[in-house]
Amino acid sequence: LALRPEGTASIARMVAERNLQSSTREPLRVWYEGQMFRYSRPQKGRYRQFYQFGVECIGSPKPIIDAEIIAIGWQILQEAKVPDVSLEINSVGCPECRDKYNILLKEFLYKDKDKYCTDCQRRMEQNPLRIFDCKNKTCQHLIEKAPRMLDNLCEECAQHFEEVKNSLEMMKVPFIVNPEIVRGLDYYTKTAFEYKINYLGAQDALGGGGRYDGLIGYLGGRQTPAVGLSMGLERIILSLEKSGFSFSEEDNLEVLIIPIGINPIQASIEMMQKLHEAGISAIVADEGSSVGSNLKYCDKNNVSFAILIGDNELKSGLYVVKNIKKKSQSEVKKEEVIDFIKTHEVVVK
Ligand SMILES: [Zn+2]
Ligand SMILES: [Zn+2]
Structure with a gap:
């Protein structure tokens, strides 16, 4: 028995197991909402049980679909009137360019192996990209000069990222490129993004997402490209409260x-x-x-x-x-x- 930590893998499994048909022309667009569970140390804005909602578009590899998903999340936060949200995007590449990049990154990391925290020393072997997520100041300082995935994309991934940016510009969704956005989950390919605020302490991401072209195939389905986003309701509520919005305790009878x-x-x-x-x-x-x-x-x-x-x-x-x-x-x-x-x-x- 396991408590679900997020929604995307469940959606991908549903598509894989039921062999749901989707295509570039007719992608499957779905959304979900529910309680998720994580076994991490609870703190303000980070709970073991929390509400998350998400949107997924399955079947299309096209960059405009990435932009469509990113824009939906942006619009939700605008309509909820969450102040000062910044959208940060990156590309984490595909298995092909990531393998090449991982070799480069490992070479860089192993030069100063002993200076990193023990978690990062372990990550170096298993998933060196995650070192960019480390909150340890020493690690953060060391990693500053590391080669970036964004500078080492294969031609296809680089082209895809350019088109995502162009589409966002067309949609008038403001963004900044942050090469450090790698997301905590390992299944992302190409586009990764986060909606960030700077007034909730360490919990600075309200949500985010990315493309996961390999996941449905990995779970036994037909190879199907997909992209999605998720957001944490508690953090959105916290950020609204922080900005002075007050929620009435309960709905009164009128x-x-x-x-x-x-x-x-x-x-x-x-x-x-x-x-x-x-x-x-x-x-x-x-x-x-x-x-x-x-x-x-x-x-x-x-x-x-x-x-x-x-x-x-x-x-x-x-x-x-x-x-x-x-x-x-x-x-x-x-x-x-x-x-x-x-x-x-x-x-x-
Ligand atoms: Zn690539
Ligand atoms: Zn570290």
Whole structure:
């Protein structure tokens, strides 16, 4: 039994096992959202259990698809109004150019092998690219002068990266090239990217992704190129809070409908249904409870409006709408109650 650490491998396995068909012309576009788990030391913005959502496009090797995915993430963060996001992109090459590059990199690393931290000494053998992720100051300093994957791409990968950049420019998505973006997962090929902020301490990436042309084949499927992104919901929320946005603790009930006696119950239920259709939360108070206790309930629970319906209101078609916070009340034609509430609604940020 294992807890899933991320979503992309599951999607790739689904495509491989069910032999889902996709092509350059008709790529498969999917998204997911759910809880993921990592066994790393918890700290602010890094949890063992967290929510992640992601978008994947499977079947096309084209650079414009990389740009499409990158732009989706960019747009999500813009629409969520996360301030000061910077998009950083890189190419981590393909197996062909990476093998050649790894030899170059290892040569460089082994010159000063003993100066690196023990983790990095282990990485040197297994996956030297990961040394760029090391947070150790000495390692960071040593690696500064290392040869870069970006400068050692094969012709195809270099061309692909150029076209990703051109497409992003066409889409007016601002980016910077950062040769140190390698992503924590090993299956990436060619494009890798991260959405970064500089005000959450060490947890500076809200999300990111890249191309993984080899993964579906590796999991037993047809060789299928693919690219995707994922984002952490908790970090997006943290960054919004950090920038002064406040989330209300819970959604308050907007309207309590108070039937006086048993005659107005049907009218009350109809009113509730109309409010629900208009997207306004509403419930009907228990008919046995007094008006006074219901109004107290509204006060205590931040309910915005109470609607009183008794025999007189049934006859006249004019309902009594109480604005709880303003302590005012109006008689409103029953057909106009929705509009009345919408225009008088207290806007809570
Ligand atoms: Zn290559
Ligand atoms: Zn290190």
